[in-house]
Amino acid sequence: MTALESRSKQKPQVFVSYASEDSATAKLIVEGLRSRDLKVWLDADELRPGDHWAKSIRTAISASAYFLFRQFKSEVHHHLTDPRIPHEEFDNLTIVSVDD
Incomplete structure (x- = not known):
């Protein structure tokens, strides 16, 4: 099995981002x-x-294919605006927002 075949059979990863006060959800x-x-x-x-x-x-x-985050009505989520995380990290992601 080639490396490409191996990667294509792996499950895509979902990165979940949330505010600490919403950890239970x-x-x-x-x-x-x-x-x-x-x-x-x-x-x-x-x-x-x-x-x-x-x-x-x-x-x-x-390493993720999807970026899921909890969006609060009163804030913009920190990962999407954090200057320490380059925007190119999000170029190949499907971004999914879960609202309140």
Whole structure:
């Protein structure tokens, strides 16, 4: 099997972004996605003490096909406006907003 064939058989990853005050809702969304056998990246599950969080997040975004985020009516989500995360990281993503 070639590397291309191997990658094409891998499940696309969904990167889930949320505000910390909404972690309970984010976890419910992640459980629903995983129950449908989707590969999901959630910081609470993936980041460990001592990890370089910005690098880990950039790597996870780059490896993802989808970027799902909780959009609050009163704020613009921080990952989409964070200057430490280059906009080109989002070029190949399908962005999905889950509103209140």
